[in-house]
Amino acid sequence: MSVLVLADIAASGVALATRQAVSAAQHWGAPIDLLVLGSTDVAAHTQIAGVRRVLHADAPQLAQPVAEDLARVLNGLADDYTVILAAHGSLARNALPRVAALRDVGMVSEAVALLGPHSYQRPIYAGNLLATVDNRPGLQVLTVRASRFEAAALNGHADCVAIAVPATEGRSRVTGHKTAAGERPELGNARVVVSGGRSLGSAERFHACLAPLADRLGAAIGATRAAVDSGYAPNEWQVGQTGTVVAPDLYIAVGLSGALQHTAGIKDSRVIVAINQDPEAPIMQLADYSLVADLFDAVPELVRHLQPEATA
Amino acid sequence: MRIIVSIKRVVDHNVQVRPRSDGSDIDTTGVRMVINPFDENALEEAVRLRERGIASEVVVVSFGDATVQESLRQAIALGANRAIWGQAPAALDQLAVAKLLRHVAQREEASLVMLGKQAIDEDAGQTAQMLAALLDWPQAVAVSELAIDGDTLHATREVDGGSESLEIRLPAVVSADLRLNAPRFVKLPDLMKAKRQTIEALDCTALGIDLSPRLQRARVETPPPRPAGQRVGSVTELIAKLRNEAQVIA
Ligand SMILES: Cc1cc2nc3c(=O)[nH]c(=O)nc-3n(C[C@@H](O)[C@H](O)[C@H](O)COP(=O)(O)OP(=O)(O)OC[C@H]3O[C@@H](n4cnc5c(N)ncnc54)[C@H](O)[C@@H]3O)c2cc1C
Ligand SMILES: Cc1cc2nc3c(=O)[nH]c(=O)nc-3n(C[C@H](O)[C@H](O)[C@H](O)COP(=O)(O)OP(=O)(O)OC[C@H]3O[C@@H](n4cnc5c(N)ncnc54)[C@H](O)[C@@H]3O)c2cc1C
Numbered sequence: 323m324s325v326l327v328l329a330d331i332a333a334s335g336v337a338l339a340t341r342q343a344v345s346a347a348q349h350w351g352a353p354i355d356l357l358v359l360g361s362t363d364v365a366a367h368t369q370i371a372g373v374r375r376v377l378h379a380d381a382p383q384l385a386q387p388v389a390e391d392l393a394r395v396l397n398g399l400a401d402d403y404t405v406i407l408a409a410h411g412s413l414a415r416n417a418l419p420r421v422a423a424l425r426d427v428g429m430v431s432e433a434v435a436l437l438g439p440h441s442y443q444r445p446i447y448a449g450n451l452l453a454t455v456d457n458r459p460g461l462q463v464l465t466v467r468a469s470r471f472e473a474a475a476l477n478g479h480a481d482c483v484a485i486a487v488p489a490t491e492g493r494s495r496v497t498g499h500k501t502a503a504g505e506r507p508e509l510g511n512a513r514v515v516v517s518g519g520r521s522l523g524s525a526e527r528f529h530a531c532l533a534p535l536a537d538r539l540g541a542a543i544g545a546t547r548a549a550v551d552s553g554y555a556p557n558e559w560q561v562g563q564t565g566t567v568v569a570p571d572l573y574i575a576v577g578l579s580g581a582l583q584h585t586a587g588i589k590d591s592r593v594i595v596a597i598n599q600d601p602e603a604p605i606m607q608l609a610d611y612s613l614v615a616d617l618f619d620a621v622p623e624l625v626r627h628l629q630p631e632a633t634a
Numbered sequence: 635m636r637i638i639v640s641i642k643r644v645v646d647h648n649v650q651v652r653p654r655s656d657g658s659d660i661d662t663t664g665v666r667m668v669i670n671p672f673d674e675n676a677l678e679e680a681v682r683l684r685e686r687g688i689a690s691e692v693v694v695v696s697f698g699d700a701t702v703q704e705s706l707r708q709a710i711a712l713g714a715n716r717a718i719w720g721q722a723p724a725a726l727d728q729l730a731v732a733k734l735l736r737h738v739a740q741r742e743e744a745s746l747v748m749l750g751k752q753a754i755d756e757d758a759g760q761t762a763q764m765l766a767a768l769l770d771w772p773q774a775v776a777v778s779e780l781a782i783d784g785d786t787l788h789a790t791r792e793v794d795g796g797s798e799s800l801e802i803r804l805p806a807v808v809s810a811d812l813r814l815n816a817p818r819f820v821k822l823p824d825l826m827k828a829k830r831q832t833i834e835a836l837d838c839t840a841l842g843i844d845l846s847p848r849l850q851r852a853r854v855e856t857p858p859p860r861p862a863g864q865r866v867g868s869v870t871e872l873i874a875k876l877r878n879e880a881q882v883i884a
Contacts, residue, residue: 389773412793416775419763428729428848431758446756447651454853494772494802501796558796572882593880610863613872623869
């Protein structure tokens with residue numbers, strides 16, 4: 323019995339979520355192999371503590387794989403494993419359900435707690451409820467909410483094995499990839515997140531108001547769906563049930579109401595701050611610190627006080 | 635070209651659901667039910683493809699008890715040509731739904747099956763991918779833009795930190811993101827007309843398909859609440875608290 327973890331694709335080094343997924347995989351107390359795709363830094367992955375072997379699937383089509391190709395690689399390996407696990411990111415969400423279907427087994431999405439060998443806890447109804455789900459014994463296929471698990475250390479020495487990759491089937495291909503590569507930390511694992519809502523009023527104001535605050539705090543910027551749909555912020559900034567789930571030390575919610583679909587994505591934050599002019603807004607009940615204020619006054623004032631050179 | 639759109643009937647997103655007192659399931663008595671929002675996007679896109687002459691027919695299908703017929707009538711009022719009610723036990727898991735959709739897609743000789751990227755109740759986001767695997771078709775998941783040119787489908791899909799464009803050959807499975815389009819509203823006269831249309835009933839237990847759930851829901855509970863917060867009176871007080879009490883800023 324052993325566990326196969328699918329590594330996230332990292333531009334350099336190892337993705338934090340991969341280290342967290344490896345530590346989740348320890349749950350079964352069985353040897354852990356890590357599948358690394360394309361030209362990712364394989365050597366770095368061999369250092370993740372607890373990994374027995376790194377399986378390197380190196381083929382051009384796996385640099386940005388379509389689900390069909392990735393599922394075929396995983397399905398080819400599945401006979402040797404009792405668990406196939408990955409962080410709940412877009413790579414695994416795309417491919418793992420295919421693997422489960424090919425194997426005629428169920429899949430558990432975004433487990434937040436691992437209870438038994440095939441029992442899990444996962445959020446349903448936008449995190450309003452927690453369900454305990456039992457999968458059938460046999461091959462377990464699942465994704466985990468990575469931020470719920472400590473990152474595995476980087477002091478290991480795994481072996482590395484190259485594996486054969488079936489040829490691409492050619493009925494689908496990736497023709498482009500757009501990332502908002504910027505200076506800011508990645509939303510999914512930033513230590514501080516500053517999020518804005520509809521009340522920012524325009525893309526210009528969203529940026530003019532929130533960017534200085536994010537700069538001061540070294541924060542990622544997030545947004546509500548209303549802000550994204552109004553064109554104030556790009557899609558990939560959306561936080562919530564249908565966007566990114568974040569778990570920073572500090573989440574600052576600016577001029578957003580705290581709809582259930584939004585708060586589904588922030589409840590794992592250590593400290594939540596809300597700035598809203600409506601004391602009754604749901605976010606004000608959820609927040610650890612709430613400030614009733616006009617954001618256009620409060621945020622610039624915050625920025626001034628956070629000036630590194632501000633004199634006491 | 636025929637498009638199948640799957641319709642899941644779910645609890646309205648404005649309703650705050652609660653567990654039953656015994657924790658065995660969700661209490662849905664008397665709760666407002668709607669078409670899963672993502673399925674509305676899938677349906678809207680399919681209807682637009684037909685309106686543009688790219689698709690010839692849009693068939694909607696929903697699996698569940700008799701109440702799903704109401705959602706199917708709404709889907710007809712929104713532009714679907716026909717509806718199939720898959721009579722099935724409530725507790726179908728994603729794999730079972732995918733198997734049933736495969737049956738319908740094959741029977742209807744569909745070129746495209748469109749689903750929601752996730753259902754807002756279970757939030758699994760699996761069914762489309764499972765269906766694509768069972769049919770051995772390519773997939774485009776969480777699609778926010780779509781164009782069809784002959785037997786090629788161009789899609790933009792939302793991925794972590796950005797977007798990806800895909801080119802896939804039909805037949806294919808697509809799952810819709812909310813940003814794919816802005817669904818139209820139902821018009822009352824269309825709803826009245828839809829009431830008179832017959833819905834085909836399909837007995838899912840008579841198809842020889844293994845529908846036994848792989849996943850069993852053992853318990854449902856409310857997550858532990860966050861500790862009550864405090865109101866601060868000023869920006870300076872906020873900064874002091876974040877520094878000294880919460881110690882999350884320097
Ligand atoms: C009384 C009751 C008991 C349940 N018990 C269990 C249980 O024990 N274990 C369990 O795992 N689940 C249980 N469920 C939920 C189960 O039916 C899921 O809803 C189903 O597995 C689909 O998962 P999902 O909605 O998360 O799929 P997703 O993959 O998130 O759905 C994606 C898309 O698939 C399509 N789709 C999904 N379901 C249907 C459908 N029925 N008809 C048409 N299209 C559909 C829709 O287009 C949807 O947008 C129960 C539900 C009820 C009402
Ligand atoms: C299926 C589905 C999925 C969804 N998924 C998501 C999701 O993933 N993420 C998400 O965010 N939403 C999601 N939504 C949308 C969600 O339901 C809400 O509509 C949305 O989050 C509201 O955004 P908002 O808080 O910016 O806007 P509003 O609800 O309009 O709130 C604006 C707030 O700003 C405050 N305000 C106004 N002016 C000022 C000022 N000058 N200073 C201070 N405060 C001010 C107001 O008091 C109010 O509380 C989803 C909805 C559906 C149906």
